[in-house]
Amino acid sequence: MNILGCGSALPTIRRNPTSQLVYVQERQLLLDCGEGTQLQLRKYKFKFHKINHIFISHLHGDHYLGLMGLLASFSLLGRKSTINIYAPKPLNEILKIHFKKGYNDLDFKINFIELNTKKEELILDDGVIEVRSFPVVHRIDCCGFSIKEKIKQGNLKKSAIDKYNISIEQIVNIKKGANFLYKGKVIPNSEIIKSPPKPRKYSYCADTKYSESIIPYIENSDLLYHESTFLEKMSDRAKTTYHSTALDAARIASKSKVKKLLLGHYSARYKNLIEFEAEAKQIFSNVVAVKDGDIFTIDLRY
Ligand SMILES: [Zn+2]
Numbered sequence: 416m417n418i419l420g421c422g423s424a425l426p427t428i429r430r431n432p433t434s435q436l437v438y439v440q441e442r443q444l445l446l447d448c449g450e451g452t453q454l455q456l457r458k459y460k461f462k463f464h465k466i467n468h469i470f471i472s473h474l475h476g477d478h479y480l481g482l483m484g485l486l487a488s489f490s491l492l493g494r495k496s497t498i499n500i501y502a503p504k505p506l507n508e509i510l511k512i513h514f515k516k517g518y519n520d521l522d523f524k525i526n527f528i529e530l531n532t533k534k535e536e537l538i539l540d541d542g543v544i545e546v547r548s549f550p551v552v553h554r555i556d557c558c559g560f561s562i563k564e565k566i567k568q569g570n571l572k573k574s575a576i577d578k579y580n581i582s583i584e585q586i587v588n589i590k591k592g593a594n595f596l597y598k599g600k601v602i603p604n605s606e607i608i609k610s611p612p613k614p615r616k617y618s619y620c621a622d623t624k625y626s627e628s629i630i631p632y633i634e635n636s637d638l639l640y641h642e643s644t645f646l647e648k649m650s651d652r653a654k655t656t657y658h659s660t661a662l663d664a665a666r667i668a669s670k671s672k673v674k675k676l677l678l679g680h681y682s683a684r685y686k687n688l689i690e691f692e693a694e695a696k697q698i699f700s701n702v703v704a705v706k707d708g709d710i711f712t713i714d715l716r717y
């Protein structure tokens with residue numbers, strides 16, 4: 416996962432508005448698309464044509480104003496394949512007006528998937544990964560997203576293939592859970608198959624105030640990105656603007672039993688991110704205050 420932007424409403428030369436590129440199982444998913452996202456994609460040398468799914472959390476400009484430019488560039492670069500955009504309903508109208516009034520016809524189709532901002536929904540299931548949207552608590556309708564791998568079949572142990580001389584047809588059955596019959600003796604499935612890695616889960620909470628209502632959706636994530644626009648000294652401002660502090664994010668991470676917490680979406684007033692990490696560490700130790708360009712990976716676990 417690559418952080419393209421971790422700033423909030425006011426872009427600064429240190430931080431771009433929010434956007435992340437998540438790559439999982441050969442797929443590239445763009446989470447939010449603040450102003451300047453396409454330049455960040457260029458800077459970090461990502462291929463535009465590999466992005467087929469764009470998820471927009473809400474319609475504050477720092478999360479979607481880069482989308483029109485990115486779509487126009489897709490067209491200029493010869494894109495023909497459909498792009499899937501998951502966003503709150505009004506964005507569909509905004510996009511239509513934007514491209515109609517500018518007489519800018521795109522050479523590809525947009526498949527617009529309207530987000531339900533009131534309850535959790537499975538919005539993408541392609542057999543390999545699942546993406547769910549869920550409501551967070553912000554000034555306007557806003558969703559978080561969780562991305563999870565589906566359970567994979569285990570592979571056969573090489574030693575078992577060699578030892579028992581197993582045919583391809585038998586391998587298919589064993590992978591489905593069948594035992595293996597060898598010289599009249601039943602070899603249990605667990606003896607010949609490796610257990611597959613545990614499915615990995617990444618959760619992304621864009622703009623939200625502190626709310627325990629999101630815990631069921633993000634529980635047990637390997638990695639959680641939770642906004643921390645402010646430090647605790649400005650907790651009153653966080654509440655009135657429907658944002659969180661670093662301490663809020665740490666509380667949610669702890670209660671959700673996630674393995675690692677990423678902080679971002681900092682107010683432009685903050686220069687030193689060490690304070691964000693220090694504040695969160697009072698409650699949750701495995702935390703990183705992200706910077707633009709940072710890359711995070713989730714190791715496979717068995
Ligand atoms: Zn924002």
Ligand SMILES: [Zn+2]
Nearest residue numbers: 473475553622
């Ligand atoms: Zn917002």
